[in-house]
Amino acid sequence: MDQQFWQDKWASNQIAFHNAEAHPLLVRNFRALGLRREAHIFVPLCGKSKDLNWLAQQGYRVTGAELSNLAVNRFFQELGEQPTVSCGSLQRYEGGGFVLFQGSIFDLTPDLLGPVDAVYDRAALVALPAGLRDEYASHLTSLTRAQRQLLICYEYNQACAEGPPFSVPEDEVKRLYQTTFAIELLENQRVEGGLKGRCPATEPVWLLR
Ligand SMILES: C[S@@+](CC[C@H](N)C(=O)[O-])C[C@H]1O[C@@H](n2cnc3c(N)ncnc32)[C@H](O)[C@@H]1O
Structure with a gap:
């Protein structure tokens, strides 16, 4: 599962993972993070998720990281905002109260990201193949200085379907x-x-703190 896989998904608009509304499991469980208003939430592998909008509507500052420039541009188009874009090891898009880093999350550093109060991972850990998940989890933990996290996964018999989602x-x-x-x-x-x-599955919601 390389980066081209995801670039191709966005280019061909094969984005079945994208929901038209905020994820009900986010809406139901977010309060468990116990955040103050205006807390800063980091959303790894964010796509153009409506969860970003929902989090901002709750009064949080939202920063995402997403590989695909198509996804990032579509997010701002749908928002009706013209972002300012600055270049570096990742492109930094800022507009409408959102910051999205476009590029690989593995190139994002704690200095670029700045301090955050929490992480919201939906369809990020489960988007990555087994060989990359250890690196992702330790990178995410150091990137966010081990801030608390709401993590939504999938559990199913992996023999029933190929990931992603895994x-x-x-x-x-x-x-x-x-x-x-x-x-x-x-x-x-x-x-x-x-x-x-076709595969019986559950979506567990984990609180890490
Ligand atoms: C399954 S989608 C989930 C998107 C979003 N979290 C949602 O719930 O709609 C996984 C996303 O991760 C992005 N992605 C994959 N590898 C990445 C990487 N190394 N760095 C940043 N984003 C990546 C893909 O482009 C894709 O948009």
Whole structure:
């Protein structure tokens, strides 16, 4: 699963992971993070997610990181904002109260990102193949100085379908994060109709702090 895979998905508009509305699991569980208004939330691998808009509407400052320039440009087009763009190891787009870093998250540094108060990961960890998830989890933890996190995963029999999204079961979440965080399961929702319309699956929501 290389970066070209995702560039191709965006170029061909094959973005079934994108929801037209904020994710109900975010809306139901976000309060568990216990954040003050105006807290700064980092959204890794954010696509053009409506979750960004929902978080901003709650009064939070929102910064995302996304590989695809198509996704980032579409996000600002749909917002009706002309962002200012500055170049560096990643392109930094700023507009309408949002900052999106366009490029690989692995090139984002704590200095570029600045301090954040929390992380919201939906369809980011599960978008990455097993070989990259350890590197992602440790990079994300150091990038955000181990700030608390709301993490939405998928769990299903990986033999039933190829990822992405990949199945990231409880033991893997614990292996990746339990040396740094206390981990709590907030809920585990059944995926209606199954993953990809055929695999029984659940969407566990984890609170890491
Ligand atoms: C499954 S989508 C999820 C998008 C968003 N979180 C959502 O819920 O709609 C995964 C996203 O990760 C992006 N991505 C993949 N590898 C990346 C990387 N190394 N750095 C930043 N973004 C990446 C892809 O372009 C894609 O938009």
